[in-house]
Amino acid sequence: MxxxxxxxxxxxxxxxxxxxxxxxxxxxxxxxxxxxxxxxxxxxxxxxxxxxxxxxxxxxxxxxxxxxxxxxxxxxxxxxxxxxxxxxxxxxxxxxxxxxxxxxxxxxxxxxxxxxxKPVDQRKWTMVIDLRKCIGCSACTVACKAENHLPPGVVYRPVIEEETGTYPNVTRRFLPRPCMQCDDPPCVSVCPVGATSKRPDGIVVVDYNACIGCRYCITACPYGARYFDFGENYTDGTPRKEPYEEAPSPEYGREWKRDRGKSPVGNVRKCQFCLHRLNAGMLPACVTTCVGAATYFGDKNDPDSFVNELITSGRAIRLKEEMGTDPKVYYLV
Amino acid sequence: MRVAGARRQTMVPMVLALLWVVALAAGAVGVVQRLMTGHELSGYTSTIPWGLWVAAYVYLIGLSAGAFLLSTLIYVFGVRRLEPVGKLALFTALVCLLAALLAIWMDLGHMGRFYEVYTRGNPRSMMAWMVWLYTAYSVLLVAELWFALRGDLLARSAQPGFRGRLAASLLGRFGEAFAPSRGTAGDPDYDATADLRVVRVLGAVGVPLAIAFHGGVGALFGVVGARGFWNAPLYPLMFLVGALVSGGGLLTFIVAFFWPERDGERHRDVVSLLGRITLGLLALYALMVWAEYSITLYAAIPASSRPLYQVLGGPYPWVFWVFQVLLGTLVPAVILLARPRSVGWVGTAAFLVAASFLATRLNIVIPGLVEPQLPGLDRAYIDSRLTYQYFPSVMEWLVLIFVAAVATGLFYAGFRGLPLVVGRKEVSS
Structure with a gap:
């Protein structure tokens, strides 16, 4: 209210x-x-x-x-x-x-x-999501789709919904799931051509021009955060593509125009914390769009950063800690 | 009566040839669809990213490794009773390898970039190692087959007609320059001993190579810690035994039905021995499956056990119960036990083992992917490419039919054009 x-x-x-x-x-x-x-x-x-x-x-x-x-x-x-x-x-x-x-x-x-x-290797981009503030509106999902021009079936940040209890005592919980940008990413080591790698600032990226589309990394991700671009469009079956589908994606600071047989079609795609926005000095689209202001972003290497305050608040957890992937996305519970 | 038999003898190859042409044409439609529309017509998704083609690849490469390892029984370990099938086993291994590579090539998102595994391969990736190892294996296989065939090619190259010309062209200058013996076409002093020594050395090198690359395929799945179903240390061994079962079955089937002199006692002996080897390997594989399933189900850790419940009672339980258990294990086992000396029955049982092993491979590849990585992820965003249901699309089946038709055509061409089943005097007992 x-x-x-x-x-x-x-x-x-x-x-x-x-x-x-x-x-x-x-x-x-x-x-x-x-x-x-x-x-x-x-x-x-x-x-x-x-x-x-x-x-x-x-x-x-x-x-x-x-x-x-x-x-x-x-x-x-x-x-x-x-x-x-x-x-x-x-x-x-x-x-x-x-x-x-x-x-x-x-x-x-x-x-x-x-x-x-700071030099790029001295940054450690980290995201914190306050699950008590998330209202499950999926604005972040939509903003991410719009920002990265994502085709059907490619969703970098879905929001998982969980409903517990029985009427009238029902609770719904929401868990946005971006890429965890693991510090020890299992998807990187399996790539046969080294097309996916971890940047010095910790963001796991995909080299679209190198990826052969074998999809091994999709199987290796413990969080289901990787997607294959099948080359489909929202307007398939209609007379023509809409302008928003023709517009190139700005990912990785380049203009990626989707066309059959050309990257990123046939590639594996993933959330990269809106790297192109970060490099332009802007927060990721999901952070600025979050209606409940539940998503925080910053440099974990900065001792005075907001994300550091939140991570050390005692409320922070990470998903599948037992996998040893060391995710850089924290959830406040 | 004799006329009817003769008519049947000409009708059967005609029908088979017609079937092959239809399969090739239908398959070509699928390949054209694949090349024109990329992956748009596929049934796999971002959540189940590997489907029929990956399973077919694992299956075919297993057939190759199995046939090759059985050939080493002859050339490396000196099982002389199997001597007549040595070259056929090597050639089968080569054809299956080519078919496997064709299947997995179709699966790539960017087919034109396959070479990157050589130019910028990642040594930490099991997939890269697998590619490097089977590249070495393919080179070795071609070289070994060439040396194993060389004596017969020499003999045949003197003959007139297509086969003679093919043999001569296969020998080529390379043959004269690098062959250890000095025999040339028509040379009566040709000595196969030196060639056989080379074959033995290549076969010996090939044993660890085949174990490494097919164990590597098992490891490719086994190392994926994110998939509890795959993440089993038993996998490399299971893949090896599986390769031997399916490869052995295929070889037994080929020897049973494609041998030129099928009514001799020697043929019966060879088929019977291959049948018993297949039966033993089948029993060993069944034991491994039992170990995997029983322990996983007993431990009941959801990440591993839920996919198994999908195998046993999910949307497609018949893949396991009908193809893997009934047609792939029980029926052939009963036949091989009841009719061990009948060429026809042993060949049929072996065919069942070899053909239904695709179901076993499907039951490895797909179930590992059917469980959402996080609870609720399957309902987080509704999209046809994010569903956890998979059934191969028509295009996928057509491409697989094309791969099978190409492999069958290659095999038949080699079977007819190369001296694969002509026993050499020097080695035949």
Whole structure:
């Protein structure tokens, strides 16, 4: 209930702010950034809201590759976000919770940026999922599908649902299941051509241009987190493909246009913590989309990181610890 | 009466030839579908990523290893009674290997990248080792077969007609340059002893190689810790024994029905001996299956035992009970015990053993994949490619029929064109 009310407030604020933006006031204030222009301001100014806006500008501009990109609204301009980084005003506790969620995102964003300034081998990307906050909406699943342009049958982050008890005493629990990015990944050693590997920052990746599509790694993953791209499309059986199916996937920082016989069709695919977004300074799509703010992301090698705080909270568990795979996805129970 | 018999003698090959042509044509349709549409028409999924073709590959490569290891009984371990089937065993091993490679090649997501296993192979992967080992094995097999055939090819190369020309071309310059003996076509002083020595050495090298590569296929499954059903140290040994059972069965069947002089006592002796070897191996394999099943079911650890319950009573229990147990074990065992000296019965029993072993391989490959890796994963996202049900699609069956037709055609061509069943004077007793 608390979340719903605070979200309503936020939406009301957005509705109030957008006409002003359309009128050009805000655009004139923050400017319109062309892709070839670099942001002039300090990359890490004092106000996290401000730098986040600029950072997104830069990242979006990089991805747009030549097309003009409008800057998003500065978070600090949105009602309800003014208190980010400051003490919460003496409002109702529900509003404070909403602010806290936003502050979490901003903090993770800041930590991400801090981690990116370190050499890649000194980062250890880690995800924490709070199962008490997950509402099972599957927004992360959909966001992941949209972000990575995933075809039918390829789902990097399904949400497992469990129902216990009998009516009226019924409980439902939800467990999002991304790739665990194991520190000792069984999928890597079985690959006959070394097409799948663990990066220095711990993310397990697939070299689409090397993968022969033998699917041995799928059998070796203890979490069922690998998928084969069979080359199917959502519009199979209809006169033509939809534009969203023609658009290339941005995975691994490249443009992968799906076509019969060409990678990633015929490859094994998996979650890679949205590596292309990380490299652009953005959090994984599932983290920013999470309605319940249940997914956290950061650098475990950073002792002050949010994820480290959560992992050491005493609530953290990992799946199939007995397999010795040392997953980098933690669940708070 | 004699006319009817003669008509039957010409009708049977005609019908078989027609069947073969139909199988090849139908299979070719499947291959074209596979090449044109990739994996879109397949029945396997992301959750059961290996299906009929992988099982067929394991089956065929087992037949190859089994036939080869039986050939070493003759060339390495000196079981002279089996001498006449030595070359046939080697050739069978070669054909089965080629068919296995064709089946697994079709299974790859990117068929054009198979060479990467050589150019950028991962030495930590059992699959890479398997490929390297069977590459070495295939080279060895061709060389051994060539040296085993060389004497007969020399003799045949002097004959007119296609067979003579084929023999001469197979000998080629390579034969003259690298053969240990100095015999050439038509040379009356040709001595097979040196060739046989080479065959013996190659066979001796081949024994550990065949054990390594087919044990390696077992290890390929056994090392997958994520699959409780596969993750058994017994697997490499079971695969080896399974290879010997199926390879022995196939060889017995071939010798029983394709031998040129099928009514002699010597033929009966050879078939009977091969039948007894097959029976012994069948009993050993049944014991291993019992060990695996009984211990797993008794321990009742879900990751291992649930797939077994799927085998025994899942959606396709007939694969186990009808093909593996009844037609693959009980019926042939009874026949081999009751009619050990009947060429026809032993050949039939051996055929049952060899053919139904595909069911045994399916019961290894598929059940290991039918259990969700995490409880509830099967219901987390509903999609036809994420289902834990598998039955091979029409395209998969057609491709398998194509592989079988190609293998049969290759075998028949070799059987007719090469001196595989001509006993050499030097070695025949």
């Amino acid at each position: 608390a979340t719903r009310t605070s979200r309503r407030r936020l939406l009301r604020g957005l509705a109030a702010g957008l006409p002003a933006l359309a009128a050009g006031g805000a655009l004139a204030q923050v400017g319109v950034l062309k892709a070839h222009e670099k942001p002039k301001s300090n990359p890490l100014p004092g106000d996290p809201g401000e730098w986040r806006g600029q950072f997104f500008q830069q990242a979006l501009a990089e991805r747009a590759n030549g097309s003009a990109v409008e800057t998003p609204v500065k978070p600090s301009e949105l009602p309800g976000t003014a208190a980010v980084g400051q003490d919460a005003p003496s409002a109702a506790p529900r509003a404070a919770a909403a602010l806290s969620e936003k502050a979490d995102l901003v903090r993770m964003q800041e930590e991400l940026r801090r981690a990116l300034q």
